[in-house]
Structures are given as structure tokens and as C-alpha cells.
Amino acid sequence: QKEVEQNSGPLSVPEGAIASLNCTYSDRGSQSFFWYRQYSGKSPELIMSIYSNGDKEDGRFTAQLNKASQYVSLLIRDSQPSDSATYLCAVNDQAGTALIFGKGTTLSVSS
């Protein structure tokens, strides 16, 4: 059974702070890793994808991957109230196969 684990939160940070979201996965064969943001009642929207060990930065977002530890994280710098949402970690083991999602971490950014 392939599993993706996330702390459900809520994670509360003040506006302007760094939010750190973590995810672990069980399948060592996982190849692709994704972070999605989901607002209540809406479908997920892609924030970032990462495939290689190390960091990948895109604007205020940085994804970090450590395949040896089976760990992937997302850092959000200068957090804004509009970042308040549920963040879903997703992985797959082969290009084109279905994504397996974690339960998500709820982030709350207070102004």
C-alpha cells in the first residue's frame, strides 16, 4: 500500500513568516513529487513539482526533496493571508500514473 503522510495541522503562522510543510512517502520507487493547494470546496491547483534531490525555488515557494529519507517539504516565504488553504502532497512512481495524495496540511496565515 503506497502511502503519503502529512501532518493535518492546522499550521498557524503570522503574516510575513515562513511556513514549513512536510510530507513523507512510503514507496521508494516514487519518482515525481507535487505540491498542490486546495481552497475549501475547490479542486487542487499545482504549486510546484520536483523530481531530483535538493531544492527547487519558484517565487515565494521552495520545494525540498530527500529521496534517501523519503521526505519532501514545501517552504512558503513571506506568508500571506491568501496562502491560507490546505496543501496536498502528491507522488507517483511513473510518469503518467495516478497521483497518490496525502491528507493535506491546513495552513492558516493571520494578518
Add this chain to the structure above:
Amino acid sequence: GAVVSQHPSRVICKSGTSVKIECRSLDFQATTMFWYRQFPKQSLMLMATSNEGSKATYEQGVEKDKFLINHASLTLSTLTVTSAHPEDSSFYICSARDRTGGDYGYTFGSGTRLTVV
């Protein structure tokens, strides 16, 4: 970018009736469509994977006779919930993968909130 149009966005139906949910890829050809279900405060659970022109592959525990999936063309996939019951009330989301794949190869529909009364 790639867009998947999903309809209806909300539907309320009576117990025992059937509901059809449509997902259309508007500007690309969806060779594969994934159907997910999401209960409140839960994650997206994969229900089935369909490839254009072939039968869908269902995940363990998902009744294929209850959740009928049709992927007859490269731009349209449908999910029909037959003989719906209150426990089928959930948020259903489709996800399509276009031929080019890549980072943005997974495009999600906007979701359908199904309420069975």
C-alpha cells in the same frame, strides 16, 4: 494552459437515482483520465483510471458496476453514479493527462459536489 471542464459543479439527487458527471478536455487530448473522490477533511482518493477506448481500471474497494466510467473519446470522459445512496455524497474530481505530459501534465477539473438525499 490545459483546461478540463467538469460539469455539473453541484448536483442534488434522490436516493436510488443515477447521476452523470462529465469531464471535457478543452484544448488538449486526454489519453488518460483519473477519477478521484474526496470526503470532507479527507484527501483525494483515486477511484479509477481510464484510457481512451478501453475499460477503466478500478481501485480496490470501488464498485465498477456502481461507478460507470466511459472514456469514448480523447476529449470526454464521464462518471455515472448509479443507484446513488447518501453515502455516495462526496466531492468528485477528474484529472486528465495530456499527451505531452511533463510537469503540468496533470490537469484537474473543478469538481462536482454530489449530495444524495
